[in-house]
Amino acid sequence: MHETRPGTARERLLAAALDLFAEHGVSGTSLQMIADRLGVTKAAVYHQFPTKDEIVLAVIDPALQRLGPIAERAEAQRGHTARQDAVLAGVVDLVVEFRRLSSTLSFDPVVVRLVRTHHALRSLQRIRRMLGGTAPDPGSRVRIAALSGGLMMAGADPAVAGLDDEDFRDHLLAAARRILRG
């Protein structure tokens, strides 16, 4: 199936890749499939991105780049609660903006492997620490694990597909606060 979408060749390639990742997972998507979807040769895809890992990184990079500023802005707040509020607001905004991406790729084994060696991992760890995800008590750990999963996956749910971004953001932030604060 050929697609003609607006944007540069690179943007069209990344959009087609994300569609295919959502349908088949990253491991189930080949450079050839991406080429076929775009109606170009595999060589043309290869010319822009010699490996699939580079495509995945290009798809997730804009979201990962946001983690550092979120961590910094939160760390600049005084007091535990203000820091948590800043983290939650930043992460919820990020999830809403990259709604489709987060639910499609967050738990893909290939993405998990790539993020593990990405410099943004440090920001992610700072964010988790501020939320209490590294606290010694099991209650905090489970709460943050459930919060992470809830934030990442909420956008994938067909029941929220029809909500506009503002509604989705407000209610997701409320749900996130509820998990953290009780």
Place this chain on the structure above:
Amino acid sequence: MHETRPGTARERLLAAALDLFAEHGVSGTSLQMIADRLGVTKAAVYHQFPTKDEIVLAVIDPALQRLGPIAERAEAQRGHTARQDAVLAGVVDLVVEFRRLSSTLSFDPVVVRLVRTHHALRSLQRIRRMLGGTAPDPGSRVRIAALSGGLMMAGADPAVAGLDDEDFRDHLLAAARRILRG
């Protein structure tokens, strides 16, 4: 890499498949990879499971079969709160028992496709309805979407990997109640 684990040939095959699904996603795992992991021929795998879909279904079936009884037990309760409590207890038990499975496969595109036509989908819909996931207000919808994601993915979090099942269950149930009730 060959593995020798206890259990029948079928159980060993399914365990090896789940390992590979966790590493590569379902789409990134071939019958040949499963055969190699077990140190058998592809024909031997094919003899038990002619398609990968059948392997995936065999892996997820024990968990899916539990959804019907969870829905029935909850529907037998009187009152909204008692029904929600029964649903949460049942689903949290299920998540704890199939801890690894839920986090590995719940959002895999292949699994999502297979569940969509599985008879257990009806039980899942009954369960979501009891939790309020089909309510018209956006707040309930987002809450249930976050709850589902949180329940499914919490077990995948490295920060909870060391917790025993009882601790994990208790704190996950508490977090789930918090999302629902505020």
